[in-house]
Amino acid sequence: MQGGRWRRIGGQAGRSITVWAVSTLTLLVLAGILPDFRLQSPSGDSATRIAVTAAFGAGAFGMLSAVVWPLLIRLLLLVPALVLGLLVFFLNGSLLLLALRLNPSGEPQAAPETAVVVAAVMSAVASATGGALAVRDDDAYRRRLYRLSDRRRRRLPPGPSAPGTVVVQLDGVGHDVLRDAVGAGLMPTVARWLGAAPGQRPSHRLTPWRTDWSSQTGASQLAILHGSNHDVPAFRWYEKETGEVMVSNRPASAAELQRRAVERTGDAGLLAVDGAGRGNLFSGGAEELALVLSVSARRGRRTRSRSGYFAYFSDPANAVRTALSFTAEVAREIGQSLRARFRGQRPRVGRGGLYPLVRAFATVVERDVVTAAVMGDLLAGRTAVYADLVAYDEVAHHSGPLGRDTRSVLHRLDRCLALIEKAAEHAPRPYRIVVLSDHGQSPGETFRARHGLTLGDLVRAGCGLPVPRRAADVRVDAGQRDSARSGAEARAAVRAALRRPAEEPSPRDRPAGRRAEPVVLASGNLGLVSFPDVPHRMTEEEIDARHPGLLRTLADHPGVGFLLVASEEHGGLVLGAHGARIPLADLDARPGPLAAFGPGAADAVRRTHSFPHTADIMVNSSHDPAGGDVLAFEEQIGSHGGLGGAQSHPFLLSPLALSPPCGADGTDGEVVGAEQVHRVLRRWLREADGPRIPVGEQPDRRAA
Template identity: 75%
Template sequence: MRGGRWRRIASQMGRSIAVWAVSTVTMLVLAGILPDFQIQSPDGDTATRIAVTAAFAAGAFGLLSALVWPLLVRLLLLVPALVLGLLVFVLNGSLLLIALRINPSGRGEVAPETAVVVAAVMSAVASATGGALAVRDDDAYRRRLYRLADRRSGPGPTGPSSPGTVFLQLDGVGHDVLLAAVGKGLMPTVATWLEGSHRLTRWCTDWSSQTGASQLGILHGSNFDVPAFRWYEKDTREVMVCNRPTSAAELQRRAVERTGDGGLLTADGASRGNLFSGGADEQALVLSIATRRRGRENRSRAGYFAYFSDPANAVRTAMSFVAEVGREIGQSTRTRVRKQRPRVKRGGLYPLIRAFATVVERDVVVAAVMGDMFAGRTAVYADLVAYDEVAHHSGPHSRDAEKVLARLDRSLALIQNAAEHAPRPYRIVLLSDHGQSPGETFRSRYGLGLGELVRAGCGLPVPRKAQRTHSGAEARAAVRAALRRPVEEGGEQHRPSRRSEPIVLASGNLGLVSFPDVPHRMSKEEIDARHPALLTTLANHPGIGFLLVRSERHGGVVLGAYGAEIPLDQLDGDPGPLGAFGTGAADAVRRTHDFPHTADIMVNSAHDPADGEVLAFEEQIGSHGGLGGAQARPFLLSPVAFSPPVQEGCELVGAESVHRVLLRWLRETDGPQVPLPAREDRVA
């Protein structure tokens, strides 16, 4: 034992000396290349004197990076994440300036802007050298990654013999998209898993095919009363938005109250980069806890400190951040020059938002997952959002999105490699929360948005540009006919009282219309009495697939074009407007109808089964949130060591069903396998 300890100490000292030597050489090379960087006196010095100066400066810079940088990162937790990339370079350059100033030889001078470049290069070289040397030593490799994730607790280097489980969510990656990427050779790690160690299962989302509903159901076992990504609640007079911290915290509270259970990760779990905690003790970058006062280990942004406490990590991620911003600007410019269709605007802050999702969030979450594995945690659930963000604006099948998938596969390979060095065996489950359906936006095809169409159908004023569209003219004509006004005199419009103005919200290709002055969910009969042309205008519009409204006579009805009106309890015999949306659409619509906060009018866009396209009510050419196409077909890639997700002949439907499967797998690692009861399978 004592001999092994001394060998580890000697090995670590050897690596430190090697990194110091490489850093010294790097500084000498940079001093010879960069005109504004000098490490010798103006009169010249001997080669030995120059080398000693470089060695001291490199050593001082290394020590400052190790000692001072973590303190700076703690302060950076107060800085908005998008500003972090710029500050990394400035602070790292400042450390180099300090290192040169404290050099006892008095030599060493560098311009501030050059110091940023020198510091970045030296940090990157030192990190690469240390990593290359440490990777040859399993213990050192484990300790290095352990330090990067800042884990100071856990079962120690000899963890339990039972396997842990890592759930990695590839946000927005549909079942067919995953298979296509593997077929093109973009995801070799996933391809290796598919060859024998894992089984691929397609599952179906609920009507609300978006991260808020899916992840709440997966992590907490209930997504009841989550009708969309955003919706209006009449009892509280608030708009709920799934990615708003206060809304996420309330949705998690409701789910826990409904199930009576803390979540999937209550037993020694970790939640990383998610909207919800899953009941985990270890939480970082979790939205539902962002408004709470918590300790450093589990507050929502604690994961940033764990990653950026290593200056080399900070520099590498910051450089990748800048490169990603440039990549997005180049790609969006190319689509405009080539006049590609469909396309949406990608200017403003979007390049920074994309870079944060595809670089910063990915790097921080991957490092946190590896740290959890080296800490021996029993269950880890992490969300990687890169593909979803890019696919919204570039398209789910675009080259831009495919390149993101290739980079995500490299992250999966890194996590798989870390699993081989963890103190306990790990099983990796790869899954997605929804897919994405392509298609141009509703506005780009018809010249007006859903909100403007609703206002026109209510007889309310709309922008002049929307009035001149074919859809706007038809809506005004329908209003005049319903009000028995065959002629629009003097451009006058019917103007109902302000109390009847609706709130119109969009969640991908799902729209929600609510009348806030009515405290209950309005019925079809009440809507017709107040706005006699509205439902007809919406149902007959070519860009709308169907409507769901409450009926005083039938309880709930689906409305479609040409006067189609199908009660919910008759959809199995006559799907009517739902026929184009697949066999599971009727069950999904019936379930949402029973939610307390379902909108007065639920609007699903049209869907073309031939090409899988939908029309998003938001400015997205890859969308999800409603029914239609690949958005409702995510995947579950699980180790064959686990029991099959569902019984043969059944299809896994709904996020709550996925929760039960994942929970069963966690129990299997500690005891005999428990089969999934047939009653838990919702068949599409």
Template identity: 75%
Template sequence: MSGVRWRRIASQIGRSVTVWAVATLTMLVLAGILPDFRLRSADGDSATDIAVTAALGAGAFGLLSALVWPLLVRLLLLVPALVLGLLVFFLNGALLLVALRLNPIERGTAAWETAMVVAAVMSAVASATGAALAVRDDAAYRRRLYRLADRRRRSAPPVPATPGTVFLQLDGVGHDVLLHAVDRGLMPTVARWLGTDDAGLPHSHRLTPWRTDWSSQTGASQLGILHGSNHDVPAFRWYEKDRQEVMVCNRPSSAVELQQRAVRYAGHPGLLADDGASRGNLFSGGADEQALVLSIAARRRSRENRSRSGYFAYFSDPANAVRTALSFAAEVVREIGQSTRARWTGQLPRVSRGGLYPFIRAFATVVERDVVVSAVMGDLLAGRTSVYADLVAYDEVAHHSGPASRDAEKVLRRLDRSLALIEHVAAHAPRPYRIVVLSDHGQSPGETFRSRYGLTLGDLVRAGCGLPVPRHARRTHSGAEARAAVRAALRRPVEEGTEQHRPTRASEPVVLASGNLGLVSFPDVPHRMTKEEIDARHPALLPTLAHHPGIGFLLVRSERHGGVVLGAHGAEVPLDELDDDPGPLAAFGPGAADVVRRTHSFPHTADIMVNSFHDPADGEVLAFEEQIGSHGGLGGAQSRPFLLSPVALSAPVAEGEELAGAEQVHHVLRRWLEESDEARLPADPHRERAA
């Protein structure tokens, strides 16, 4: 046996003994300060007996954690991750009680709630000690990350010498938000890549903005990026008349259908089909390895369907599980404190953040982040060719706190630390890696449509159709204007509650919201209605919507022009004339006409597409959902995400050209994968030995 191997074994033994000793001391301290936890009998023991009891208890707990915990987690793979995180304390406490009962010298005792606290503290201390000892030894640190990330990758085939590529999606982080965070020192890792920090190093990455489609949301963007087609995705949610079903991008059954459509339309399985991994995404991208991927969540679990196996890779280590559970609880408390401060200080705009939201936020910002980052680490150390991972933390917080809020800025700091960790692991991977960071959309600030006008888009549509609306909406100024529009269109005085031409219940419209994009469909009409048909049926509806100050423009089909954009003051511009006369689209900037025309061509575009008002001066929009940071339509920063790519890769587009649409981003990423496959670098003997 070589001297290097002997030193490695001795180093591992030394670290194990040190961790054991620290765990023993931790148990002794906890036994001294917790009244319901003791390591001695009622009549007392000598200090030596107590120390030996603590050492044996700590050793037994460590062995049980290493041997039994992975089996428990594997048995609980069918349990949702949120529930599994909450079970961590209970299971860890049970292991501690078993360890105390196995002690041959003295059977210590602890109350259930105390056992959970002791187990959590010991796991966290042991993990921190092991990590601190391993940091000084790069090889040991790399091996530890390797084990924590994914134990199954040991059977992976030999790793090629060509560079791999990691695509990290920072969900909802707009181009300008990223630049602002870099300028304020919130994201030092990104600043170093761009060469804007104080180190004076040349930049390793270039930053490129790109423009989303009209539907500026994760479903449309990620489907286009991963599968090369987001054709017929008009919004985050929409009604399909032929199927008589509401499609929702983050619903598992809808995600499956959308992915299948994209594969058929694009003619290939996806960006990650060649030895790729998909982590935390809505869609698989054709990857063989998947974790937390929504489009496979609705299918029966099998060897090909491993969405929840990503939990095992992370939670199989009890220290990971405890650390995530503690962070989860801290995030819930943090959100409650932040929302309480927003109410007390009268912060505006503001939306409700009660109910389950604190737990949803904690899952997105802690559990999902930890599991996805751990899975990416495993992919890097396994040498996978391509990885695409979505980190949703910022998007979730910005919806409720605002894109530029202090709450959202703190999330950006933590995301930057995740990028730094992945970069560090990539440096120890068995092959070189190129890290590409991108976003799927941005977010636009602004109060909600309901808070400004006192009624929802659905209320306004019902009023325009002559249908009864809720009492709170009837009392608002907007509600009174809507009723006046109905009376004017019908050319008769119509008293409240006695409207004429009232449709039957079967013909009531379906009104859906996707950020500041609204969709109105009439389910009893099998085809997409024209403006002429809508006017004949509900003469007040289109004028009511188009003239409302909270509405920017409407898109409807036209028998005469094919399609028209409607706006205030009687504006009506055919789609083929928008380049010369943008009309209501002028406030939404270049490219608006192109994305509106493209959406008009989709088979499942709604009868009426409604985009909210947009103020170019401050970038604000009015969300039809209860969000003060929104995306889904046109207007402001939501349509301007970013692409941060290594300078070793070719430029996304030629100088002076614009990167427009998620499908074009897909072609750029595919080109980069081809470039990496052709860049056969000489093998690194250090990497080969590390693998």
């Protein structure tokens, strides 16, 4: 044992000396080719003196990178993530200038802009050399990956241990999109798992599943991690008793939704036993968290919203590489946007402003940080890990789910899966890698582009309220038309861009007798209309008495597929064009407007009707079954949130070592609803880690 220890020390020393030597050589080469960087005095020095100067400079830069850089990154946690790239280059160059000034000869000099370039190259070369040497030594490679995790570490007892489970969520990737990407050679890692190449034996199975009516991350991931998405009717909705708009990706809302789910199930979550959550909306009860929205507002070392960045960026090479990739992604998005505009591509939405930076953050920074955190979790031997990679979903919203832009994102996500698989090979326990998506995406124009008005405009017209001039030709049964002030229209556009609710006064501040304007919210191709001055959910009869033309205006519009409203006579009704009016109890025999939305639509609508916070009017856009297109009520050409098309059909990619997914009746039927996915994952965790994983009581999906 003593000899093994000395061999490890000797190996580490050898690797450090090799990295130092390569860094010294790199510094000499850069000094020879960059005009504003020199290692010798103006009068010239001997070759030996220049070599010593380079060696000292390389060593000092390496020491500063190892000691000072992590402290600087701690300070960077206070800086907005979108300015991280510029700071990375500036700080790395500053460390090089400091290393040169510490040189006893006092001769090395570099212009500040040249120092940035030299520091970036030095960091990349040192990291590549150290990584290449470590790969040849399993113990060294394991330690290198292990340093990526920023958490209290524990070591498993020696000897065989139960398999762990890592679940990677590819946000927004539909079942058909994944299958087509594998067939096109874009995802070789997934193709290998599925045995797609001749002579390969599959290690995984690919299974589609069907979402709830609310086909979006908030509802799906809440149910997957916490077992219940009861009373989550959409991505955003209005709650009358508080006068607040709940938004799934708002920290306060996410925390409240998680609290409600835990209260309903009596179970902390899927990850409550030795779990880790990375990049998710909800914690799943995990002990170790990073970049998890529902805890981002809390204070504490392990729950800070950006604490997960430290581990990754504490390596300056990671920081430089990600900053370069971030810059390249911004340029790629600008180029792709200009190409789409010059070609007159349709459909198309605006992609200016801060969007290139947001896309680069989702497709580079978040991807790299979450992947590194998962690799660290595997090396730490965590029992269960759940991580969300949002890159595809973000790009598909603006570029469409089937275009060239998203194909390149899928290829890079496959490389992330390959890195996770490689880390699992060096983990202290075996791992089973599950990949899934929370929903798909459906292509199509926006409602506004197709019909020249927003859903809010249409609702105001149906209520006889002033509408913008561009919507003044909307015909309503009540025959009332007017035009809105341009200023009001501009403010509404700004609020929509900021995802803010309409500025309505609270009930106690509203003058007596004044009727509040409706609150109209959008979640992809699902719209919600609420009347804030009525404390309960309004019925069809009440809405008709108040606004006689509203329901018919909405139901008969060609961009609307169907409506859901409460009814005093029937309990609930689905309304469609041409006077269609079908009670919920009769939908199985008479699907009416739901027929175009496929099997399961009636059950999904009935379940949402039972929610306490279902809006007064639920509006689902029209759907073309032939092309799978929907009309988004938001400015998105790839959308999800309602019924129609690929958005309702995500996937489960699971190892063959785990039991097959099955339906609610325990057979091989289709997995329906995110709550059923939770039960499947919990079963797999129990199969892998035995009785330590509790079964947990599951709510009745039919409960009102």
